[in-house]
Amino acid sequence: MLEVVDLVKNYGKFRALNDLNITVSDGIIYGFVGPNGAGKTTAMKIMSGLLTATSGSVFINGENVVESPRALREKIGYMPDFFGVYDNLKVDEYMDFYAGAYYIPYKERGDIIGNLLELVDLSDKRASYVDSLSRGMKQRLCLARSLVHDPEIIILDEPASGLDPRARVEMKETLKHLQVLGKTVIISSHILPELAEMCTEIGIINNGALVSSGSINDIMRAMTKKRVIHIKPLEGVERLASLLSEIAIVSDIRENIDNVEFEINGDDKDIAGVTAKIVGEGIDVVFVKEKEGNLEDIFMRLTKEDEND
């Protein structure tokens, strides 16, 4: 588990991080969202041991890694938002260089590099020069590089920036695969719908502080307090709407073509109660579905609220 506790970073008089607190559980994909200049990259660089914090701590499984940068480097794999590659270096030489930089024994490197290149789908490019790869391939190669020492946590700063849709999908698939392998992934991105699709939890940062954190639905619930439910009856949309209007905790009922959308001020038990009442009135229900929160809506509302404050 990674815990960032009261992290502060000042650049002269400017405070880039303002008592930032984040908790990331093991094996999840944690999306780090925030407007430009919110402090995402600064926080990620401190977590990766590339920047000294003014104050605060970063714990990995209870160990304060700020006090032992060497331990941090073993546990963290980092991919920066901008990175370059070396001319005249082949893909396997590039990987071998970083394997050497992590002091991985020479005998073990071949297998590790082979497996990682397979993971990022670059096995057939092993003998190609790095500077001849497309941007998407370079991004995937850099991801493989960040995994060469088998870190517990992978920090990816805008890994999908500048990628075409196909490369973004490939990157997303690779990240999901990493989650299956038990890695904890912390990722920042401006492409919110994609982040929403792959992240288990998100943290929204603004002005150097965490504005909200949790699953998208949890954040949505916390923000709206009411939950939006869709019920599709086998038939009788109007009758269903009429029935719902009689229930006190239900509001904002909207009739759609084949379903009814409404807001409910209650918990899971209340939703179950409403569903039972509908079924009890003889309406056949095809599905009951809670409308999922939209990350873009949440992001805009939270960052706007913060600006207004």
Next chain:
Amino acid sequence: MINPVLKRELSVSLRSPRTFIALCVYVILMTVITAVAIFIMKSNILYSGFTPSSATNLYVFMGVFQLGIVMIFTTAFAGTAISGERERQTLDVMLVTKMSTLSIVLGKLTASLSMVCLIIVVSLPVFGIAMYFGGVGLFDVFALAFFTLSAAVMVGGIAIFFSSLLKRNVTSIILTYIAVGFLTIGHAVLLLAGNYIASVTVLANGSDALADRASNIFAISDVLLSFNVVFGLVSLFDTLIGSFSLQNIAYYSTIYTGYLRENSFTSMVWAFNIIFNLIVAAVFTLLASVVIKPVKNSRKYR
């Protein structure tokens, strides 16, 4: 295990045809300059055959030329070593690995110096021309090569420090040239000018007390001049070919004022100079590793 940075740098630079072409151009240039020097010596009206003395002059000329070239090349290689990684946006990725910053800096420095070593080694046959005419032995050639390498190590250390400190290659190279220029020419000019002023002052006042103080100034000046690479090279030539150039420099620094100073240069200025070069390189390399360290100290925040 070979330093990963050095291994990568060597495999990349030696693969590039640019390295081969640059070395060829350097050897051809050295050969042409040597041929021209021989031609000029032979064209002299007072020429009485290309004697061992002429070969010694040629060796000195080539040694000075090579030292200059090596210092320029080392600055160009080491002066962009770390700032180049920064400009290429590859430094951060290297800093998050388990390699220490000292290891990274040493890898970059040795890679830069390996190119300089190549330059020195490929030029050895050209120095063989001077050996062929006599007056210069194998030991002289290798001693000069070793001294040149020690100077390159010092320049490399300074260059890599500026390269670590500054973000841009250009500023790093310019500052290194200024620093090396001061350590070679500026510092000697200042000290020799100090000698001149001290001798003029003593002669103008004629007091014994001032003469004593001037002697102290000359002695300190000689010690400080022993740090100078140019003086080290001159001392090496004095030792190898039996000339007295160092004493002459001290003598002529005050002779025009009419003041005859004693000089305290030892015959081992060159050895002293080599040690000084290596110490300077070590200090600046360590400083460079501290400068690029992303998290300065393991410390508790709060």
